[in-house]
Amino acid sequence: MQKNYFLSLLCFALCSSTLFAANLVPIPTQIKVDEKKVALGKKLFADPILSKDKTFSCMTCHNLQTNGADTVAFTKGVTGEQGLFNVPTVYNAVYNFRQFWDGHVKNLQEQAIEPITNPVEMANSLGTVLEDLKRSKTYSALFEALYEDGITKDNLAEVLAEFEKTLITPNSSFDKYLRGDMKALNEHEIEGYRLFKTMGCISCHNGVNIGGNLYNKFGIYQNAKSEELGRYNITHREEDKYVFKVPSLRNVALTAPYMHDGRAKTLEAAVNIMTQYQLGHPMDKEDLHRIVDFLNTLTGELPEIVKDMRVEGQ
Numbered sequence: 343m344q345k346n347y348f349l350s351l352l353c354f355a356l357c358s359s360t361l362f363a364a365n366l367v368p369i370p371t372q373i374k375v376d377e378k379k380v381a382l383g384k385k386l387f388a389d390p391i392l393s394k395d396k397t398f399s400c401m402t403c404h405n406l407q408t409n410g411a412d413t414v415a416f417t418k419g420v421t422g423e424q425g426l427f428n429v430p431t432v433y434n435a436v437y438n439f440r441q442f443w444d445g446h447v448k449n450l451q452e453q454a455i456e457p458i459t460n461p462v463e464m465a466n467s468l469g470t471v472l473e474d475l476k477r478s479k480t481y482s483a484l485f486e487a488l489y490e491d492g493i494t495k496d497n498l499a500e501v502l503a504e505f506e507k508t509l510i511t512p513n514s515s516f517d518k519y520l521r522g523d524m525k526a527l528n529e530h531e532i533e534g535y536r537l538f539k540t541m542g543c544i545s546c547h548n549g550v551n552i553g554g555n556l557y558n559k560f561g562i563y564q565n566a567k568s569e570e571l572g573r574y575n576i577t578h579r580e581e582d583k584y585v586f587k588v589p590s591l592r593n594v595a596l597t598a599p600y601m602h603d604g605r606a607k608t609l610e611a612a613v614n615i616m617t618q619y620q621l622g623h624p625m626d627k628e629d630l631h632r633i634v635d636f637l638n639t640l641t642g643e644l645p646e647i648v649k650d651m652r653v654e655g656q
């Protein structure tokens with residue numbers, strides 16, 4: 343008797359904690375930021391001054407007019423050399439628990455300098471960037487108005503990150519539904535949401551970003567034949583081979599191709615890959631289409647702040 347009682351208590355604790363973890367939460371409609379830092383970060387985000395040959399801005403790979411990413415499996419950097427990972431969107435990245443596919447940096451601020459010095463992205467050196475910015479009267483004045491120490495690596499990272507915080511996309515149909523507008527989703531989409539929960543997608547894709555808050559192995563039931571080792575490169579632990587940050591599914595209808603290597607061109611293909619590698623059981627076509635219908639409801643509104651931003655040369 344007592345043993346049963348203990349077991350049910352244990353189950354209650356475990357089950358309720360899983361349920362709690364598997365919550366989907368709407369994106370807040372506002373986020374607190376320092377407007378002056380945001381304005382400077384915005385200018386820098388779209389300015390090719392950050393790249394080695396002054397041809398690439400952050401916008402070149404993270405097009406804020408469309409999806410905060412690009413549309414190819416792998417992007418070439420300023421040297422023409424190809425990167426190793428599919429570009430993730432910067433939209434809602436502020437809500438990811440770590441940044442990058444392998445989560446090797448903690449937050450947007452730590453992330454911001456890496457693309458500038460990454461040889462397959464902007465291929466610049468930190469020294470050159472800081473010198474170029476200091477040589478610009480406009481940037482010198484703007485930084486000095488905000489910081490006593492003017493242009494530094496940390497201040498540059500801070501303003502870029504502050505701008506990126508504003509890149510949130512609230513009010514998707516699904517968020518409206520979560521907030522109580524039962525008409526925001528049609529029957530197919532509601533059925534897709536139900537399947538997303540019952541099939542177990544929600545065990546990995548959950549929280550405010552419907553992903554972006556935990557790591558998981560890509561290829562649980564079958565080897566996913568990934569060339570990248572993921573977290574293993576950082577921890578060197580056998581169990582971290584092929585472990586990646588579970589990506590956010592926010593705006594996923596806009597961010598094809600999918601997976602860290604861009605192997606899936608469509609949402610149908612991406613969901614198929616998930617059922618095969620992550621769930622280990624097939625899904626009938628009808629159910630797959632319902633899940634895709636649901637994923638299509640996760641597209642939010644682009645923020646006002648990006649309306650006048652353009653990619654160089656477009």
Ligand code: HEC
Nearest residue numbers: 399400403418419425427428429430435441442443457463
């Ligand atoms: C040449 C293309 C390119 C340029 C230019 C570029 N990025 Fe990226 N960005 C990428 C790729 C590829 C990744 C994924 C790399 C990885 O996970 O290892 C990425 C990842 C990110 C992430 C992490 C998102 C997530 O969900 O993990 C953020 C944030 C980001 N970039 C911001 C920036 C900023 C800020 C700039 C400008 C200073 C910039 N990027 C310039 C290609 C680019």
Ligand code: HEC
Nearest residue numbers: 542543546558559560586588589600601602612613616620
């Ligand atoms: C056990 C954890 C787990 C489960 C369950 C799971 N996923 Fe994933 N999902 C991941 C991981 C990890 C990735 C990234 C894989 C990679 O590229 O390395 C991913 C990637 C995706 C992508 C691609 C996103 C992008 O931007 O590239 C989509 C779409 C997706 N999952 C949808 C689903 C759906 C729908 C289900 C349920 C049918 C599901 N996932 C079940 C862990 C999971």
